[in-house]
Amino acid sequence: MLPLDSIDIKYKISGRRIVLKNKTYLMGIDIGSTTIKAVTYDIYGNIISVGRKDTGNPEMIRENNLSVACWIPEKLWENVAECIRKSLEGIENSESVKGVAVSAFGVDGGPVDNNGKAIYPFISWQYLGTSEQMNLFLERISKTDTFLINGQVPWYACSVFRMMWIKKYRPDVYKKIFKWLLIQDYINCRLCGGFASDYSISSTTLILDQKKLSWSEEILGAAGIDEKILPPLKQSGEFLGGITDEASERTGLKENTPVIVGGHDNLCGSFAASGFTEGVLIDIGGTFESMILHTGGPELSEEFMRSNLISEASVMKNMHALYGFQYYSGCTEWIKSIMERSDNIGFWDYFKSNVNSHTKPGSGGLLFLPYLTGSYFPKDEKVTGAIFGITAETGRLELTRSLIEGLNFISKDLMNLIIKFSKGEIKLLRVIGGIAYNEFWMQNKSDILNLALEVPDIPEATSLGLAILAGMGSGIYKNPAEAIDTIKKSVKVFIPDKVNSEIYSSIYDNIYTDLSKTVWKISYDIKKFIK
Template structure:
């Protein structure tokens, strides 16, 4: 029996799953992503500790496989932007700066002043932001010059894990799309961006299509992970994009709603020339893991993080752990009423994402009174996220010219039934939720299957893999209410709230 392995190295968890060629899960393992919080909105991961956790996940997955299983290949997906600087001997030089870490905001401001946001977008498809890889490299040059001077190569997280497995270095196009160093038109490293940053092109590895061979598991990596020596490892990709492949959200008109630490909304494009030339800046563009296709993506920053923060703030005193506190928040939200008794939360606790990007924006409670309960606050938070989602989908339709015909929801947030129902009610759209599917690991496994010849292409994979889904329909009695609320918010309240949220940053004065 041929088995395919998929690994997802995320912001919160590291997951590994072994699948049959029909997409049936045979064994699963998960570990928390080891994270060090080193300052306000600053976090990092130790590369060696991260590797050891991935190795433990892989060993657990392999050990649980039936004896007749033959592992045919594997691929790794990960967060974008974050990566590992390596020296000339391939050794990690510095902690992995988390993708969302804000220490590189000044470097993004330098790009805005010296190149300009429009030119950057037309070259890379990225609205200028602090998260992208080039900004992390420039921060290292300014703040850790001794480390920077020893950097020989930068690998994104998935590529680093593949390197530890095989000893080979390369990068797929979907992760390269998050570096701000990829010329999206030509699908090559941008000489113009690298020259302006005074970086050698060799700092980034060879580009290879997703699903192509990276290399084979070395004897050393086999001992550490339990994987068979010589196992082929194929190029994986950016987590959201791998997830879209797994659930079939890789065709125009289908939106992938991927909810985790951040809530990302993705649609597939056949070409990007028009969007690059228009330089709208509302959404990021990039290369899909499906060859020859592209995507547009926008996010509600910190969506899952906000709910976890609120749950911990309001329920941890009762002894609830992280996930139990979130369940308590969800249950309480269901005890409030639509509209949360007049309370509205602008969910910009991690900044504003698409379509009105501003990393310095902050959240706001509007209408809070002594009469409000924890249940009202919980519901207002979930509703506030859903209002942003509706705004984002409307902007996505305008940006792409595509009418949204289907929404597929994946990620940890997709398992929250109440949150899904509020999304459906506020947006007035059905949500299709795959059941019992780790979409990102399955997407990585599909890439391995395409590389190993088990699948001819993505259509063959999707035809052979059966995924059960359930559909969440908007509740008619709530749709009319939320539609009125949304229009009122957009017209009268949200413009004031967003203005105040952007101004409130001046209240904070770092020590």
């Protein structure tokens, strides 16, 4: 840990910003599908300034009479550069930034030349047309064999199918490809000129061999893709290069500032929350809920594949992440839309103020199975949601509470699956993300899972994880343990209520589990007779 007396903590006020002098900073750049953020931190993990901009929507281009949703790479780069410039406004001197790391959502990327400039728009995951390439791929290698190599079930958006699409529809472009870079790798290249990808984000291409941590010859052969177009692989936290003259002009970062290899966004977030600690399960609650457990190696089996869980290389050296997810946002937005009050009191404010005084565990006999967008483990979009036990006395509070209870029952399903395959003991659940600040939800989750729950004060977990990686790669921190010890965020703890946990355990074991199976069957029966 760095000694306090090595840092000048004097500051001055400049307009509405606090401009800190003579400090060491680290920057994490998080490229999300909706928002891009460049967050500047001090070495203690405190947010100093944030540059933020909407990612925007993919643009439609015409190709061979097809409408293809694509990201425009130069726009992505300019948006990232703008966010960096805005973030740097919060500090006095960009020389104080000693390391930068980047993450992005997976699968999306595209072809670049040997200067790192894009030679074709980056096809978005929103384009469904690559299903054609997936089907061709699966004629050559089975879904099971692919999973046993890569740890993910093939789906249309995997990067390898975009490569196949380009090869078929734009062979002239394919012949000119120097490297195929995922979005975060492309931004890294624009920053420092380095061509590389890390193991975690490369897992989303479907091409990474999880055991060997190398590009899979078998998968490349089935896809008909040349390995030479893929970038070298590096460990998250490794030095990639220094900020170039051009990037310095575009971003305001000092020339030669170290660019450090980042990682897949959720795994960077779990890293910031000390997800590498044995027995700690990370729960990221936002648009999706992602539960992540770090293990000593990949989990590759047919039974694991059928669960729809994912095994992916971690941002931590010699570790893998075992995780699954469910879709939160569709459920919460739906309940909010039908329960919104006509007065000026926000619905969630009303709910949090009244739920404990007006409702009890079990929501008065109401049970909500919130499969509003299908089931995720196993994956089945035909399964629909259901509400049982509704009466004339059921009100908005009971209905909303039952939705949260239902989502937390699914969280218990997911946790039990992870425990089954990890063969380890879960001692603690650590929750990050927007939902972590809903105290009723957190206490209810603790009660239903019958597990102690921590909410660390990490408002921007992904960018903090990136800042830690940047600090490790630039020598600020010796290792992850020192970084976490230096940062040490305050934590709010939720302990399961014994009485409530017993009630929920009885509901889960005696009602919920059987009812879920029944809903699956009824969902299929309904679709047979009602079109």
